[in-house]
Amino acid sequence: xxxxxxxxxxxxxxxxxWSTDARHAAVGGLDMxxxxxxxxxxxxxxxxxxxxxxxxxxxxxxDALYVGHHGPSGMGTSILDASDPTDLRxxxxxxxxxxxxxxxxxxxxxxxxxxHEQFPWRRGVGDSRGMAVYDLADPFDPQRIGxxxxxxxxxxxxxxxxxxxxxxxxTPEGFDDRIxxxxxxxxxxxPVEAGRWWWPGMHLAxxxxxxxxxxxxxxxxxxxxxxxxxxxxYCDAGMVVLDVSDPTAPRDVARLSWDPVGDTHTxxxxxxxxxxxxxxxxxxxxxxxxxxxxxxxxxADRTAPSVVSRLPTPQGDYCDRGLRFGPHNTHENRPxxxxxxxxxxxxWFNAGLRVYDLADPEHPVELAHWxxxxxxxQVDVQxxxxxxxxxxxxxxxxxxxxxxxxxxxxxxLLQRMEEARL
Numbered sequence: 001x002x003x004x005x006x007x008x009x010x011x012x013x014x015x016x017x018w019s020t021d022a023r024h025a026a027v028g029g030l031d032m033x034x035x036x037x038x039x040x041x042x043x044x045x046x047x048x049x050x051x052x053x054x055x056x057x058x059x060x061x062x063d064a065l066y067v068g069h070h071g072p073s074g075m076g077t078s079i080l081d082a083s084d085p086t087d088l089r090x091x092x093x094x095x096x097x098x099x100x101x102x103x104x105x106x107x108x109x110x111x112x113x114x115x116h117e118q119f120p121w122r123r124g125v126g127d128s129r130g131m132a133v134y135d136l137a138d139p140f141d142p143q144r145i146g147x148x149x150x151x152x153x154x155x156x157x158x159x160x161x162x163x164x165x166x167x168x169x170x171t172p173e174g175f176d177d178r179i180x181x182x183x184x185x186x187x188x189x190x191p192v193e194a195g196r197w198w199w200p201g202m203h204l205a206x207x208x209x210x211x212x213x214x215x216x217x218x219x220x221x222x223x224x225x226x227x228x229x230x231x232x233x234y235c236d237a238g239m240v241v242l243d244v245s246d247p248t249a250p251r252d253v254a255r256l257s258w259d260p261v262g263d264t265h266t267x268x269x270x271x272x273x274x275x276x277x278x279x280x281x282x283x284x285x286x287x288x289x290x291x292x293x294x295x296x297x298x299x300a301d302r303t304a305p306s307v308v309s310r311l312p313t314p315q316g317d318y319c320d321r322g323l324r325f326g327p328h329n330t331h332e333n334r335p336x337x338x339x340x341x342x343x344x345x346x347x348w349f350n351a352g353l354r355v356y357d358l359a360d361p362e363h364p365v366e367l368a369h370w371x372x373x374x375x376x377x378q379v380d381v382q383x384x385x386x387x388x389x390x391x392x393x394x395x396x397x398x399x400x401x402x403x404x405x406x407x408x409x410x411x412x413l414l415q416r417m418e419e420a421r422l
Contacts, residue, residue, distance in 0.1 A: 033374050040355065040368025040413045041394070045406030047088040049078050053375075055397030055404050056103035058387050061336070064091075064139040066112065070384075070399045071101030071119040079140055085393050085406045091140045097128040100154070108162030111135065111188055112142050115168070117154035129154030131168065133188050148183055148191040157222035160185075161335050165194060165247050167230065169220040172196075174205025177219035180232055182247045197250040199237055212237070221265050221281075224332060229253075229302055231267035231276055238264050239278055241302050256305045262292045268330050270341040271422055274300040275308070275361055277344050282326020287319035292326035294346055296361045311344075311364050314351040322380040323400070324349040331388045333422075338388040342420035343367070345388055350380045353396050355413065359420070368413050375402050392417055 036043060049055060049067065052075035057068045065082040069075040076096030081089045096102045101119035105112065112134040133146030148155070153171035156178050160166040166183040179198035183191050199218045201210040212218055216236040223232035228245040238257030242250045257264075262280035269276055276299055280292040294311040318325035331337070331345040344356045352371030358364050372381050384399035392414055394407040409417060 033376055036373040037352070037371040038369065040410050041353070041370040041407045042410065043370065043372070043405060044408050045086045045088055046403065047080060047090065048401075048403040049075070050090055050093060052078070052093070053401040053403035054399055055384065055402070056399055057105050057385050058395045058397045058404055059105050059107060059334070060387055060389050060395060061107040061136075062139055065395060065404070066105040066107065067397065067404055068103040068105045068114065069096070069101065070103055071096060073401075076100075076102035077105065077114055079142070080404070081140065082395075082406075085395075088404065088406065092142075100128045102132075104156070104158055106158045106160040106166070107136070108160050109188075110137070111160075111162075111185075113158050113160050113166060115155040115158055117156050121153075130170075131155045131158060131166070131183070131191070133185075133191060135188075146187075146189040146191055148193075150181070155181075156220075159222050159224060166191070167223050167225065167244075169222055175202050176204050176210065177202060177217065178221070180220045180223060180230075180242070180250065182244070182250065184247075195246075195248040195250055197242060197252065199234060199240075216261060217263070224266070224268050226269040226271075229299075231269060231278075231299070233264040233267050233278070235263050236261040239267050239276075239297070239305065241299070241305060254303045254305055256297065256307075258295070258307065260290055262289065265328065266330050266332070267297075268332055268344075269299075270344075270358070271333065271339070273341050273361075274298065275341075275358075276305075277311075277330055277346075277358070279327040279330060279346065281328050282324045282349060285323050287325055289326075294327045296358065296364065309362050309364060311346065311354075311356050312366050314348055314354060314366075314369065316351065318348075318351045321350050323382055325351055328383075329385050331386045334387075336390060338390055338392055338417065339422040340417065340420040341422060343417050345386050345394070347383045347386050347396065349382045349384070352381065352383045353386055353394070353407070355409075357416065357420075367416060368409065370396075370407055372398065372402060372405055378402065 052073040054070035063083040065080040067078040079092040104115040116128040130150045131148040134142035150170040155170045169178040182195040184194040219235045221233040223230035230242040232240040241254040265281035276297040282292045296308040333339045355368040
């Protein structure tokens, strides 16, 4: 844990002020109507983000915790001081432009990248569509220095850990949905498109016609890389394997889908094991979309991926509780974070956070779980994203209104995490 004096934040340092009452709620004053459920994990901190609790992507870098917001609250990005994870403090908040949400954050090479996408989806035209680049000379006071204009409906997801290229999903003009776009970041004040790939049939302005079944959605979510290979979730099309050795001309080398189809979201490589953890995002409430799974996929031959097994599905009355029950995202083994090829963290919306041991990929087992207490007035919890810091501290968000939570593993889980650390 970083040492040194705690920063002093006067009211002049806030873009959006938050009240004493909001601060009280942030340290545990919420009126809960359903108790927390947990095994192997202990909740040690919480912040309601000043009443703008629709947290989406969360990422810690140094003492700063960056949170993108889903959008209904109108907030865009929050920056918190996490030098004491048990006592998170908001330092900066800024709203999303009208008709836009900025729900993703990525940090690398001293820069913060934030997406700008039309919101709500397919309704109206957002004021801002693309990707903003901020300088982090002061990580608590980002200064915007660059802009990538995607046009269309904007940028959805960004993968960026530094280097010459950012890997994004965006909906440019002329396309019916999100495609894979490579952004050249060599000049961060003026990022430009370097290359793109899309599923044939999506470029309506180019005369293409969709040939997939009515009711299915073919759309890029995001790609995680292993060397020159990008593993891209493509919603109902499943997974696409791309060779990105030439970033100006990505080419697909394999595709893998399953029945039933189901909004493939994250395809996370397990370093050194030729395996992926692949989540299908649940997009319907109350299990109306049928079962969605997390699969282990063998990519020893990247041109012929195959499913090895599925992670255990949480057992309980989650389909009856309300809102979404199913997988969403994983902790993505970012540089500087906790990294493992065996211990995996997966968010499951109203089934909270689940931790799995994949030492035997054919027989994965659940090690721990946590479902937050239900905030008063909220239909159900919706645990959306997770980031695990290098010391094992876990940050998770609720996309409805719960804000950001801080967890720590118990001794047994921490020991297993240390054994499996890369």
